[in-house]
Amino acid sequence: xxxxxxxxxxxxxxxxxxxxxxxxxxxxxxxxxxxxxxxxxxxxxxxxxxxxxxxxxxxxxxxxxxxxxxxxxxxxxxxxxxxxxxxxxxxxxxxxxxxxxxxxxxxxxxxxxxxxxxxxxxxxxxxxxxxxxxxxxxxxxxxxxxxxxxxxxxxxxxxxxxxxxxxxxxxxxxxxxxxxxxxxxxxxxxxxxxxxxxxxxxxxxxxxxxxxxxxxxxxxxxxxxxxxxxxxxxxxxxxxxxxxxxxxxxxxxxxxxxxxxxxxxxxxxxxxxxxxxxxxxxxxxxxxxxxxxxxxxxxxxxxxxxxxxxxxxxxxxxxxxxxxxxxxxxxxxxxxxxxxxxxxxxxxxxxxxxxxxxxxxxxxxxxxxxxxxxxxxxxxxxxxxxxxxxxxxxxxxxxxxxxxxxxxxxxxxxxxx
Amino acid sequence: xxxxxxxxxxxxxxxxxxxxxxxxxxxxxxxxxxxxxxxxxxxxxxxxxxxxxxxxxxxxxxxxxxxxxxxxxxxxxxxxxxxxxxxxxxxxxxxxxxxxxxxxxxxxxxxxxxxxxxxxxxxxxxxxxxxxxxxxxxxxxxxxxxxxxxxxxxxxxxxxxxxxxxxxxxxxxxxxxxxxxxxxxxxxxxxxxxxxxxxxxxxxxxxxxxxxxxxxxxxx
Ligand SMILES: Nc1ncnc2c1ncn2[C@@H]1O[C@H](COP(=O)(O)OP(=O)(O)OP(=O)(O)O)[C@@H](O)[C@H]1O
Ligand SMILES: [Mg+2]
Numbered sequence: 001x002x003x004x005x006x007x008x009x010x011x012x013x014x015x016x017x018x019x020x021x022x023x024x025x026x027x028x029x030x031x032x033x034x035x036x037x038x039x040x041x042x043x044x045x046x047x048x049x050x051x052x053x054x055x056x057x058x059x060x061x062x063x064x065x066x067x068x069x070x071x072x073x074x075x076x077x078x079x080x081x082x083x084x085x086x087x088x089x090x091x092x093x094x095x096x097x098x099x100x101x102x103x104x105x106x107x108x109x110x111x112x113x114x115x116x117x118x119x120x121x122x123x124x125x126x127x128x129x130x131x132x133x134x135x136x137x138x139x140x141x142x143x144x145x146x147x148x149x150x151x152x153x154x155x156x157x158x159x160x161x162x163x164x165x166x167x168x169x170x171x172x173x174x175x176x177x178x179x180x181x182x183x184x185x186x187x188x189x190x191x192x193x194x195x196x197x198x199x200x201x202x203x204x205x206x207x208x209x210x211x212x213x214x215x216x217x218x219x220x221x222x223x224x225x226x227x228x229x230x231x232x233x234x235x236x237x238x239x240x241x242x243x244x245x246x247x248x249x250x251x252x253x254x255x256x257x258x259x260x261x262x263x264x265x266x267x268x269x270x271x272x273x274x275x276x277x278x279x280x281x282x283x284x285x286x287x288x289x290x291x292x293x294x295x296x297x298x299x300x301x302x303x304x305x306x307x308x309x310x311x312x313x314x315x316x317x318x319x320x321x322x323x324x325x326x327x328x329x330x331x332x333x334x335x336x337x338x339x340x341x342x343x344x345x346x347x348x349x350x351x352x353x354x355x356x357x358x359x360x361x362x363x364x365x366x367x368x369x370x371x372x373x374x375x376x377x378x379x380x381x382x383x384x385x386x387x388x389x390x391x392x393x394x395x396x397x398x399x400x401x402x403x404x405x406x407x408x409x410x411x412x413x414x415x416x417x
Numbered sequence: 418x419x420x421x422x423x424x425x426x427x428x429x430x431x432x433x434x435x436x437x438x439x440x441x442x443x444x445x446x447x448x449x450x451x452x453x454x455x456x457x458x459x460x461x462x463x464x465x466x467x468x469x470x471x472x473x474x475x476x477x478x479x480x481x482x483x484x485x486x487x488x489x490x491x492x493x494x495x496x497x498x499x500x501x502x503x504x505x506x507x508x509x510x511x512x513x514x515x516x517x518x519x520x521x522x523x524x525x526x527x528x529x530x531x532x533x534x535x536x537x538x539x540x541x542x543x544x545x546x547x548x549x550x551x552x553x554x555x556x557x558x559x560x561x562x563x564x565x566x567x568x569x570x571x572x573x574x575x576x577x578x579x580x581x582x583x584x585x586x587x588x589x590x591x592x593x594x595x596x597x598x599x600x601x602x603x604x605x606x607x608x609x610x611x612x613x614x615x616x617x618x619x620x621x622x623x624x625x626x627x628x629x630x631x632x633x634x635x636x637x
Contacts, residue, residue, distance in 0.1 A: 004511075010513075310509050314503075318498055319496070319526055320494070322490070408470050
């Protein structure tokens with residue numbers, strides 16, 4: 001039966017090639033589009049996982065509501081207070097309370113690889129006439145390089161030098177450019193109205209991420225001193241053994257404490273909704289190519305069944321069963337689907353290597369790779385094959401069933417008239 | 418065993434018109450029967466009923482003692498594949514396949530291709546088609562195509578050969594060749610031959626003649 005199906009296909013070469021092309025393009029497009037989308041996505045997620053902590057433990061941000069201050073001013077008994085200008089804003093203390101308890105907890109937790117207490121503060125950097133406001137992050141330099149991959153991006157100097165203390169900083173490449181400083185030069189750092197303090201640049205890092213590259217790091221003590229908040233921290237950054245467990249771990253910790261605990265994926269939840277939209281677009285657009293390809297097969301097979309009525313009659317008169325006839329026509333459609341998809345997947349696979357050689361500037365999110373990243377992971381190919389083959393099977397089964405239902409006598413009667 | 422019908426009636430169309438009325442006949446194994454009648458008299462209808470391609474609920478057809486209406490789809494398929502050969506007026510060859518491949522189609526269904534290939538080769542020789550085995554049907558003349566179709570009907574060495582005006586689209590010379598081939602199968606292989614024809618001359622060559630008039634038969 002299958003061989004007969006192939007003979008029919010070979011006899012109609014041009015039509016066969018056209019139908020095949022539908023699935024070829026559909027699956028190649030799916031594989032490449034998905035590869036580019038997912039390649040970029042994995043790169044982005046990789047960056048998120050490695051350039052930032054897995055879990056952030058931060059001071060709870062409390063926003064004031066209209067009645068937040070009623071009790072403090074008028075006591076618990078006051079039923080209703082009307083403000084001329086209702087209170088608004090944020091509670092002042094944005095510091096992690098009792099960090100010591102956290103250190104003990106994190107020390108004991110086997111899921112934790114490393115953690116570092118941090119204090120971030122907005123400062124004004126200046127070097128001669130050049131000034132820039134940026135975030136200065138105080139950290140434990142040794143732990144910081146274990147919590148994130150920042151240490152890998154140091155282009156000049158040594159990040160660990162910060163550990164020595166004595167007002168040294170590691171500075172991001174973009175910030176360095178803005179200030180026009182080079183390694184071992186000094187910059188002035190000032191917080192609010194206070195007297196500027198000189199810091200020596202001991203390391204320069206370039207992650208490719210604009211936000212990171214406009215920050216600077218110092219030792220926790222130095223930053224606390226500049227900020228005039230000794231012993232205070234506003235965040236503990238944690239790296240876990242398994243980044244995938246981040247949100248679960250964050251959840252379990254938030255049951256234990258007052259602090260705001262956010263995993264990397266919660267922090268970047270908006271990116272995930274973009275991913276979902278991308279997925280929808282990907283499946284819909286390629287799905288429609290597959291549907292069009294399916295309709296191609298459906299139409300051609302329907303016409304073939306009509307053209308081959310006499311063949312069906314003669315085959316049935318030789319003892320070919322309904323099943324045999326269904327198989328002959330179904331196999332034609334499925335064979336096209338399989339052939340087109342296989343070629344499309346192979347082409348997509350090969351072409352993805354070429355795509356990776358295409359040079360691009362840093363991406364829209366400032367992620368610094370200079371070429372396209374195309375994912376070639378197996379599930380993409382599986383999804384593509386599944387989409388194409390379900391479309392091909394659906395499109396073939398209907399005409400094939402019609403062919404199977406024809407009885408020889410009907411065909412003979414109608415064609416002799 | 419042969420084929421037997423009992424009070425066979427076939428009604429067709431709208432309004433329902435009886436095409437065949439109460440036909441009871443018996444065809445013996447190895448018989449040679451011709452069916453004649455004017456156009457529209459129901460010759461083809463009778464042939465398809467006798468050969469299991471068509472069926473009716475009024476009256477019954479028994480092939481080798483089995484009621485056709487009681488036969489399962491598999492049994493019908495087996496009968497058509499192994500015991501019946503069909504030749505139609507239009508020689509229904511599969512256009513995509515060569516002459517040999519067309520002839521081997523029934524064997525492709527049931528297996529045993531190599532044995533059948535030998536038989537087919539012999540048939541091609543007997544039919545004077547030796548040098549045309551690998552041609553596609555469109556490169557054969559009408560007479561040659563019909564001979565290929567007969568080879569296909571004979572390749573499984575069937576017990577029954579059903580021919581519906583096999584010479585209908587051929588000139589007299591080719592008609593003679595084709596009819597001789599069918600008759601030879603009847604003589605040599607003792608294949609039961611049931612031949613529908615317009616031609617009174619051909620009809621007379623049969624051992625038994627059935628003439629259809631008004632849905633009933635008269636044996637001249
Ligand atoms: N599907 C059908 N519906 C209604 N009437 C039909 C149908 N098929 C055949 N008939 C009628 O049945 C009658 C017998 O048809 P049949 O084909 O058996 O005649 P025939 O003797 O073989 O004629 P011919 O010599 O032209 O082939 C005709 O009158 C025909 O019009
Ligand atoms: Mg007829």
